Amino acid sequence: MTEAPARRPLAAALTTDExxxxxxxxxxxxxNQRPPLGRYIADVWRRRSFLWTLSSAESxxxxxxxxxxxxxxxLNPAVLIGSYFLIFGLLLSTRGGVDNFIAFLSIGxxxxxxxxxxxxRGAKAITGRLGIVRALHFPRAILPMxxxxxxxxxxxxxxxxxxxxxxxxxxxxxxxxxLFPVAVIIQGVTLLGFAxxxxxxxxxxxxxxxxxxxVVRLLRYVSGxxxxxxxxxxxxxxVIQAVLTLQPFALMLTIVRQSLLGSEPVVLxxxxxxxxxxxxxxxxGLIYFWRAETRYGRG
Amino acid sequence: xxxxxxxxxxxxxxxxxxxxVSHVSVTYRVLGGERRGAPSTQGEPRSFRQMLRGGxxxxxxxxxxxxxxxxxxxxxxxxxxxxxxxxxxxxLRAVAxxxxxxxxxxxxxxxxxxxxxxxxxxRKLSGTRNIYVGGQALGLSKAxxxxxxxxxxxxxxxxxxxxxxxxTYSSGMGARLRFAISTAAxxxxxxxxxxxxxxxxxxxxxxxxxxxxxxxxAGTVFLVSHSNSNIREICDRVLWMDHGRLLMDxxxxxxxxxxxATLPKTKARTKDAAPVEPDVPGTVRWTGRNRTDVAxxxxxxxxxxxxAGCFVVSSQGIATARMxxxxxxxLGWPLLWVRPGALPAATRDELGRLAPxxxxxxxxxxxxxxxxxxxxxxxxxxxxxxxxxxxxxLTAARLLQSFPPKDGSTMYVTRADNSATxxxxxxxxxxxxxxxxxxxxxxxxxxxxxxxxxxxPRRLVFVGYEEEWSTETVARLREATGAxxxxxxxxxxxxxxxxxxxxxxxxxxAIVCGPSVLELLTAAVASGHxxxxxxxxxxxxxxxxxxxxxxxxxxxxxxLCGVVDALPPDLRQDLGQLVR
Numbered sequence: 063m064t065e066a067p068a069r070r071p072l073a074a075a076l077t078t079d080e081x082x083x084x085x086x087x088x089x090x091x092x093x094n095q096r097p098p099l100g101r102y103i104a105d106v107w108r109r110r111s112f113l114w115t116l117s118s119a120e121s122x123x124x125x126x127x128x129x130x131x132x133x134x135x136x137l138n139p140a141v142l143i144g145s146y147f148l149i150f151g152l153l154l155s156t157r158g159g160v161d162n163f164i165a166f167l168s169i170g171x172x173x174x175x176x177x178x179x180x181x182x183r184g185a186k187a188i189t190g191r192l193g194i195v196r197a198l199h200f201p202r203a204i205l206p207m208x209x210x211x212x213x214x215x216x217x218x219x220x221x222x223x224x225x226x227x228x229x230x231x232x233x234x235x236x237x238x239x240x241l242f243p244v245a246v247i248i249q250g251v252t253l254l255g256f257a258x259x260x261x262x263x264x265x266x267x268x269x270x271x272x273x274x275x276x277v278v279r280l281l282r283y284v285s286g287x288x289x290x291x292x293x294x295x296x297x298x299x300x301v302i303q304a305v306l307t308l309q310p311f312a313l314m315l316t317i318v319r320q321s322l323l324g325s326e327p328v329v330l331x332x333x334x335x336x337x338x339x340x341x342x343x344x345x346x347g348l349i350y351f352w353r354a355e356t357r358y359g360r361g
Numbered sequence: 362x363x364x365x366x367x368x369x370x371x372x373x374x375x376x377x378x379x380x381x382v383s384h385v386s387v388t389y390r391v392l393g394g395e396r397r398g399a400p401s402t403q404g405e406p407r408s409f410r411q412m413l414r415g416g417x418x419x420x421x422x423x424x425x426x427x428x429x430x431x432x433x434x435x436x437x438x439x440x441x442x443x444x445x446x447x448x449x450x451x452x453l454r455a456v457a458x459x460x461x462x463x464x465x466x467x468x469x470x471x472x473x474x475x476x477x478x479x480x481x482x483x484r485k486l487s488g489t490r491n492i493y494v495g496g497q498a499l500g501l502s503k504a505x506x507x508x509x510x511x512x513x514x515x516x517x518x519x520x521x522x523x524x525x526x527x528x529t530y531s532s533g534m535g536a537r538l539r540f541a542i543s544t545a546a547x548x549x550x551x552x553x554x555x556x557x558x559x560x561x562x563x564x565x566x567x568x569x570x571x572x573x574x575x576x577x578x579a580g581t582v583f584l585v586s587h588s589n590s591n592i593r594e595i596c597d598r599v600l601w602m603d604h605g606r607l608l609m610d611x612x613x614x615x616x617x618x619x620x621x622a623t624l625p626k627t628k629a630r631t632k633d634a635a636p637v638e639p640d641v642p643g644t645v646r647w648t649g650r651n652r653t654d655v656a657x658x659x660x661x662x663x664x665x666x667x668x669a670g671c672f673v674v675s676s677q678g679i680a681t682a683r684m685x686x687x688x689x690x691x692l693g694w695p696l697l698w699v700r701p702g703a704l705p706a707a708t709r710d711e712l713g714r715l716a717p718x719x720x721x722x723x724x725x726x727x728x729x730x731x732x733x734x735x736x737x738x739x740x741x742x743x744x745x746x747x748x749x750x751x752x753x754x755l756t757a758a759r760l761l762q763s764f765p766p767k768d769g770s771t772m773y774v775t776r777a778d779n780s781a782t783x784x785x786x787x788x789x790x791x792x793x794x795x796x797x798x799x800x801x802x803x804x805x806x807x808x809x810x811x812x813x814x815x816x817x818p819r820r821l822v823f824v825g826y827e828e829e830w831s832t833e834t835v836a837r838l839r840e841a842t843g844a845x846x847x848x849x850x851x852x853x854x855x856x857x858x859x860x861x862x863x864x865x866x867x868x869x870x871a872i873v874c875g876p877s878v879l880e881l882l883t884a885a886v887a888s889g890h891x892x893x894x895x896x897x898x899x900x901x902x903x904x905x906x907x908x909x910x911x912x913x914x915x916x917x918x919x920x921l922c923g924v925v926d927a928l929p930p931d932l933r934q935d936l937g938q939l940v941r
Binding site for chain 2: 075076077078081082084085088089090091092093094108109111112115116119122123190191192193194196197198199200356357
């Protein structure tokens, strides 16, 4: 029999209220409750060097796995640009009245590549890191942030390719090129917001992980990667036009094109709307992610 | 600091709490798909979600931890003990904040750090980078880690391997490095789940010293261990968990002896004089001086002389034997045991009696020395073959190639550790003609991937928690086969074994095995030959799941398979009540 012959009775357990009082008196942290948002953000800020360590380690591991390493970061978009140019530029001729189609297309491919990798990898930010999530405590928001940063670092060589292609196709540097980093930051912040949302969705249900690549592919076709959206929806009702041209995934490409292409002047309203998207999506994403803080990596 | 009105005030004087656990319960919801048509759940409407998952799977609730309350203080080291499946590890995970309690509240001080079986943070990164990632996640600054770096590497004793990816580490190396990282920051609360079992005596000594230092620095240490001597050495307080409830909470010197009194004393008694016990009508006991004696009773009962073949495995190579048992069951060949350097008398007798036409010896020279092998060779009347490989994964590959399973649709994958659960998995595989492979490495050898692919399972069941498995291992086997991957964890080994016999007609005989894996595997093979249901009882008390299965089976005879210490007379009395 499992019962011990003579055993000390258990001390009477504290009631929930007594326990709470005892814990609060000694400044213990509740594990059932997420920290207040302000403290959460402060926690993330305190771990910023951790964020950097994690992201640079990731980038390093990514490159190390391939023999050509960093070269792929350029080769990959270059091959994509080449094949899309063949299909959309030459075979289908869907240039939509763009003067410098190669430059237009390469911006679409490189910048949407950034979008696609942040969202698909951000979706697995928690589920792909269960080892660390289940072993250590830190604000989980670090993980999607690290994915966004890692993917940004991984895209930097492709930005170099972009500038090379601009010059080769006859674009000339002007002051608007200085806006390029601003556009990249706005895009990165927006994508981080989506990564937060995707990471929580996939953590709640792995099935979502299968859906996200489909959504990203759909976005690739409707966001003007290969052709100017405005040109093709010119005859549509104004509401549809606005939705298709001002949705964040299309608009983030538009503002990059405005900064780099001589044929597309900078339109202030586009930049302001895109900044608005960035603030709202990152904010909503962070809050949405934070609300499930105690549920990550469990089950 | 101390509130005089507090009920625990006298004890808590000068002590401040680090962990407050208040009426915590943890409930798992599991898919009970492994049990074939469990009668209790039949007829329940299936939810849409279950239908989406496909198959006839039903969810069941398992109350792993029920209404547990305690307060841990600075400077305490607390052992958590209990039988398998008593909820020790679940409690630890809940306190670490890694499993949500379904009820109750808990509070902790600082960042609790859990050291479990899965030691690796990010497998594809080098040890060096893992030190920085882990240290910073624990709140150390980069400069602090720079300062402690050499100390961490020295302590872990992994040397230059720190520059290699952690996927190349053995599980012991990984655990040592994790221990060094997690304790570098002197955590407020450190939780250790069996991690001290890894590593050599020197590392165990070093880690015990470090735990002492953490306690002196006013931290709290929790330790889950099956080794009572470990607990005695390290812990000053013990929580005794039983069936998910906290049974006792007090000083080690009080709780541990009380717990030990309930354990079967396998080693304490003299081996020669088997203790006399009263006969219980309807029951018989197969016993002997040691485990191989008991195994002989099983094979003697099941096989007449002149068998087509038999397998010989080593009592030192239980993991190998777990893979062999389902194969032997499928072929209807007996499983015989040797010790690394010797052939036990019981096995010698059985080899002589059975006179197998073919003998397959499985195990390398560590498991079965050349001397023991030559012994078997001399006794062989027919052909003899040896399956040996440097590691378990390669052995698994060879076995799959030579003896493919009848039912290749599902394959069970276990790690190398031998628990009642992994043994129960072999029993399940034996009963269903499926195969078990043991894979304890992140680098799945090509040979194993190819062998698994050639069987072509549609479903791979990894035994254990998902995080205990390296993602590389899982991904590699998934890629090799394209199979669906599942993790099997919550159901206890006794329930797994009891759930295998739903289709057996009532009446006839039933075999009950104790906690010794050797007997259980031997019986699993015999059961594959003659179809007698085998049940597992690892506790001194007859668990409800075994009782209800026996009630349904209504056996005319119950065979207790094991020495009196493993299956005590009281249990035999209980079993006697169940005979028709």
